[in-house]
Amino acid sequence: MPQKSPVYAVTRIRVHEKDMVKPERMARMAEASPAEVMRALGDIGYGGISDPQLSDGDRMIAKELSDAYALINEVTFSPEQTDLFILKGDANNLKLLIKQRLTGTADSPALMKGVYPKDDIIRMVHNADYRELPEEFTKRLNALEQSFSGEIDPGRISTEIDRAYLEHCLNNAKGVSLEYFRSLADFTNILTLLRMRNMGAGADKLKASLMPEGYVSHRLLIQCFDGPEEGIARAAATGPARESILKGLEEYGRSGRLTELERQRDNYLISLFKGAKFAEGGIEPLIGYLLGREQEAKCLRLIITAKRNNLPDKVITERLGELYG
Numbered sequence: 001m002p003q004k005s006p007v008y009a010v011t012r013i014r015v016h017e018k019d020m021v022k023p024e025r026m027a028r029m030a031e032a033s034p035a036e037v038m039r040a041l042g043d044i045g046y047g048g049i050s051d052p053q054l055s056d057g058d059r060m061i062a063k064e065l066s067d068a069y070a071l072i073n074e075v076t077f078s079p080e081q082t083d084l085f086i087l088k089g090d091a092n093n094l095k096l097l098i099k100q101r102l103t104g105t106a107d108s109p110a111l112m113k114g115v116y117p118k119d120d121i122i123r124m125v126h127n128a129d130y131r132e133l134p135e136e137f138t139k140r141l142n143a144l145e146q147s148f149s150g151e152i153d154p155g156r157i158s159t160e161i162d163r164a165y166l167e168h169c170l171n172n173a174k175g176v177s178l179e180y181f182r183s184l185a186d187f188t189n190i191l192t193l194l195r196m197r198n199m200g201a202g203a204d205k206l207k208a209s210l211m212p213e214g215y216v217s218h219r220l221l222i223q224c225f226d227g228p229e230e231g232i233a234r235a236a237a238t239g240p241a242r243e244s245i246l247k248g249l250e251e252y253g254r255s256g257r258l259t260e261l262e263r264q265r266d267n268y269l270i271s272l273f274k275g276a277k278f279a280e281g282g283i284e285p286l287i288g289y290l291l292g293r294e295q296e297a298k299c300l301r302l303i304i305t306a307k308r309n310n311l312p313d314k315v316i317t318e319r320l321g322e323l324y325g
């Protein structure tokens with residue numbers, strides 16, 4: 001039987017870290033042909049498919065992520081902390097299933113691994129009964145269900161579920177995990193502000209779309225919404241992620257693209273747990289491994305999609321984030 005102890009858990013995680021795609025291999029794959037990419041993944045046994053083809057990519061990534069979640073669930077000695085990171089799968093599933101129910105779409109959505117069994121989430125959505133979920137979800141989903149009439153706003157469904165997820169995480173996270181979720185809220189809110197400006201939306205629309213506050217206050221973001229971009233930088237210069245945010249904003253000012261800010265977000269958030277990779281105790285190595293696997297999957301998905309669509313290698317290198325390894 002697995003021992004629910006930090007030493008046992010970290011030892012197991014370190015064994016599995018050796019199977020992760022190394023940064024050097026990922027960089028080579030970014031510039032390789034489609035056949036070479038899949039051969040490289042086959043050589044390390046990624047996804048458990050021998051002689052994989054480009055069409056196998058999504059299935060391979062899904063299997064590796066599912067195995068990573070299963071490992072964390074098996075060895076965690078603090079599920080109340082590790083579940084915060086796995087719960088985003090449930091949030092994604094709730095969005096897909098509620099939209100499917102309201103639109104009457106016949107196709108079954110591809111559901112992610114989460115804390116709750118998929119059949120339970122399907123039942124909750126079918127019955128519009130969310131009492132089994134954390135209270136932040138229950139409250140927001142009940143209000144959302146009561147508001148449905150006439151035309152369905154898919155964006156509002158996603159916003160309310162994302163807000164419930166971040167509220168729950170901010171209310172329950174500890175230590176480095178709390179810094180992670182507060183910084184995630186900041187990146188999300190600043191990206192939302194920039195997208196709203198690009199769409200020509202008003203400050204009221206921004207206010208209705210913001211996630212819970214991290215380190216950067218809503219008041220400052222709303223105040224700078226209609227002003228010059230320098231005001232956004234001043235509002236964002238708060239909290240431990242400020243340098244990464246400012247780098248992303250600087251590139252946005254030059255190119256008008258949000259890609260670099262998104263890349264800075266991914267790199268900063270995973271960097272929070274890199275320092276704990278070799279820690280002897282604490283939950284951070286488990287969370288770092290899980291985030292590393294998710295970042296690995298995101299990078300591989302980017303590479304495979306680009307190769308599948310014959311996109312230039314530059315598209316990959318501009319967006320490729322840092323790995324945990």
